[in-house]
Amino acid sequence: MENSDIVISVIFLSQTVVGILGNSFLVYHYLMLYYMGCRLKFTDWILQHLIVANFLTLLCKGIPHTVSAFGLKNFLDDIGCKLIFYLHRIGRGVSISSTCFLSVFQAITLSPSASRWTQLKAKSPSYIASCVYMSWALSFLVNIAFPMYMRARQNNRNITRLRVYDICSTVHHDEVCDIISAVLLSIPDVVFMVLMLWSSGYMVCILYRHKQRMKHIHRSTFSFRSSAEFRATKSILLLVSTFVFFYTISCLFQINMALFHNPTSLWVNMASVVTACFPTVSPFLVISS
Template sequence: MGYSDVVVSVIFLSQTVVGVLGNSFLAYHYLMLYFVGCRLKFTDWILQHLIVANFLTLLCKGIPHTMSAFGLKVFLSDIGCKLIFYAHRIGRGVSISSTCFLSVFQAITISPNASRWTQLKVKSPSYIASCVYMSWVLSFVVNIAFPMYMTARQDNRNISRLRVYDFCSTVHLDKITDILSAIFLPIPDVVFMLLMLWSSGYMVCILYRHKQRMKHIHRSTFSFRSSAEFRATKTILLLVSTFVFFYTISCILQINMSLWHSPTSLWVNMASVVAAGFPTVSPFLVISN
């Protein structure tokens, strides 16, 4: 194993360990709050789903790629490749939907009482709770065809119809199927991203207008900056901006790899590191705020 392989394996291992520890700390924190009888906010309930999605993404990306970087290329069967990639796709889908619902719910929560969202404030928890559960079902359904084209990597196979990755391969059918998959599979992600960007922009506008009004109020007791709503809004905006950053880079890398029949190890490793970036960083953003 060369020097570059050692560096890559250390990066994957460190990212996986740090991410699992961060999400485990948050999971432990919420378990303790549950056992002592504390009443959690609705945003905390959505964050718990995000933690589960983070675990799926980290374990299904970090561990296999770490083993592959250490030189173990053929260690999964066809069923193993299908399950690993299917679970990763589910975790990825729930991650983007949970982040979106966090942003939408917080935008509704901090909206002015005189706005059109007044009636929705009361009903939003039940609506978004149903949407969170539906996002799990949607991820299971949308990605059900994805593992059908995953196979184990075997050097004795005819690879003319396979797109080879580090430890698994995908069956390359035809250009029409690839184009249809590229068009229809990202539709849920695009919808969630648009909702996320809209709600985040709406929150930024609300905070800016409030800040302008607060310039005329000198008593700090009325300051929204020290309130729980401001801290929650700041944390969610930070989560959203971090997610958009990693998701954009991941999409660029995925598009580049889809254009090649057999992507190089460098591109595959870069895409994997970026894909696990948000699940690794997000728990520490929540903890720090």
């Protein structure tokens, strides 16, 4: 193995181990709360879906690329490539939708009582719960076409029609079909990102107004509740901003890789490292808050 391969393998292994340990700690935490009979917040329920999505991403992205970085390239057959890539796409879709719903729900909860969102406060848990389950179904349906184009590396005989990646390859169509499919698959992600950015901006405005108001109020009967809500809002904003940061970098890598017929292993590995960053970091952001 070359020095660069050793570095990449250590990075993949560290990300996978740290991410699985962090998410496992959150699973243990929620299990203990469940057995103790504690009543969880609705945001905790959304976070549980995010944890499942993190596990799918780490197991389907981190472990195969870790094995590949240690030198074992052709260890997956066609079925393995199809399954690994499909589950990773599902985890990715649920991750962005769960983060979006977490931001939207907190924005509705934080909205002033005199705002137009007052009627939604009581009904928002049932609405968002339905949306979370629908996001799982949407991820299963939208990504159903991906397994049909995945192939194992050892079966790459007609190299002109295959785009070769690190552990698998995809069937390469003409550029028009690739662009159309990429646009259609990006529509749900764009919608979730717009909702996420809108709700985050709305919460930032509320936090700013609250800060300006509190400058003139030294003591208040609702200060404790208000501070607790705003601490939760700041932690969710931190989680959302972290997701947007890593998601944007990942999209830039994916666009760059799509422009080349056979991207280099360096670009593939860097894209995989960035993709696994949020599932690795997010549980520790939740733990710290």
